[in-house]
Amino acid sequence: MSVKNAILGLLHYKDMHGYSIKEHIEKHFGNMWTVNYGQIYPGLRSLEEEGFIAMVELAPSEDGGPHKKLYSITEAGRAAFQEWIESSPERQMFLRDPFLMRFIFFGFSDRESALRIIDEQIAFYREQMERRQKNVPRWEGYGVYVRLMAEMGLNLNKTYLDWLVNARDEIARCGEEELEWRRGAVIS
Amino acid sequence: MSVKNAILGLLHYKDMHGYSIKEHIEKHFGNMWTVNYGQIYPGLRSLEEEGFIAMVELAPSEDGGPHKKLYSITEAGRAAFQEWIESSPERQMFLRDPFLMRFIFFGFSDRESALRIIDEQIAFYREQMERRQKNVPRWEGYGVYVRLMAEMGLNLNKTYLDWLVNARDEIARCGEEELEWRRGAVIS
DNA sequence: TCTACCATGTAATCTGTTACATGATTGC
């Protein structure tokens, strides 16, 4: 599970608790991933059982239940992480995009619906691009790899957006007959 | 489930059976997705139960078990598909890349391991890029949307590859101290 | 006081992957 490896990685920087681990995975590192507590907390638990992390502090609330568990990586954890990071990645990139999944079938819808949805998508990615660009200075202090990762996020965002704008243009311009799907022609 | 919607989409072109649906999702449409039979066959079953598709032919093997089930989309299926395709996409792009997940933590590994893994990745994406480029002529007959989708696959591939090559270069060139992670500096 | 955010967790559900089992057909 790569969420578990990401936790081990983050704990190299400093001791953390679940909430801030989620935050770091989501807000830093190029804003490329989302994680849920449903992955974080069970992940922490299982890492603790394996002896890869250990709770170092538990700030207790008055009259109260356990609160704010601070975790630290153990030597065994560092060793496991080293083994993981030096091995070759198991699988290739996994991209799932509900918009693209629709896009490919827009030939079975009308041009107006298609353009409407593409415009929504353009607006969304434009906003995201601006957010990313505003964040650029934040990556300055963060070492080479983190900075490169953030650049990657920006590059992908740009590629996607440029493609969207160009696609919108072509679809708006091209003749009705080109947009049609032709029974014989389309499927081999 | 978008695999089910993809099945409904493909059945607009012509009647198909499970095996060729998988093939079309994987080999056509820009080579962007993978699917397994564990999604296809249960998907077909549930679409049939919902009345969105119907079996039209069952080529029987001699002395035998059912073989080659041909499915067709029903009117109810077309209606459900139309509703789906005209609605706005539910979620944004989901990218999970085991390589990128490692990359961000390469500061905790040595430069040699990092460069080795990056080189492997470059080799892989170069090959994939060549495969995609060879496939370009195949998309000619396939209508505007399918062609644009294939172009998108190529664009993303190119962006990724260019970034990898540039990243490799920067990492190879930069000083040891820049590669280091600094406890205070890195995590806010 | 109320809102926003910090903080931890679980259960149900959905989605995706791997491995297995089975057998027919096609081309070398």
Next chain:
DNA sequence: GCAATCATGTAACAGATTACATGGTAGA
């Protein structure tokens, strides 16, 4: 005869999402 590919399916597992339940702290 053998290998590759066509074809259908299931079971176990892994991974991700949603919704819920709970309560603390800081600031307007």
